[in-house]
Structure formats: structure tokens, C-alpha cells
Amino acid sequence: MSLFGESEPISANVNGKPLCCQVCGNDSFWRREAQLNTAVATFFDFDWANASGICLVCDSCGYIHWFLPLD
Numbered sequence: 001m002s003l004f005g006e007s008e009p010i011s012a013n014v015n016g017k018p019l020c021c022q023v024c025g026n027d028s029f030w031r032r033e034a035q036l037n038t039a040v041a042t043f044f045d046f047d048w049a050n051a052s053g054i055c056l057v058c059d060s061c062g063y064i065h066w067f068l069p070l071d
Helices: 039-043
Strands: 029-035 052-058 064-067
């Protein structure tokens, strides 16, 4: 069964080091993007202007690891 449109979970590296889940130690994740909403943008209905972050969701326990884009 797929999650977030992917067929299989992935392994991930952060700054050249393998990522392990902070809760259960698993090393496979589902990748997705999530919008980083702010109260002001939401109030003025400008949510589309907010930045997005990368989420890696643990395939074992579901813990979400958030990462901001660094460009």
C-alpha cells in the first residue's frame, strides 16, 4: 500500500548522515511537502504565499520529521 503517492518508503540523509527516526530508530520514511502557515497570511487569505517544508514521516511509528528548505 502506498502513502502520499509513493510506492515504497525511502531512506534519507541529512548533511551527509543517515537519518534515523528520533522515536523508534527506524530508517525508512515517506516524503512529502507541507505548507508552513502563518497567522497573518491565514488571516488575509494568503496561505499560498507561505513557504513549504519537507516532512519525512517514519514508516514504522508515524513520527514526522520537519525540515526547512535551505536555499
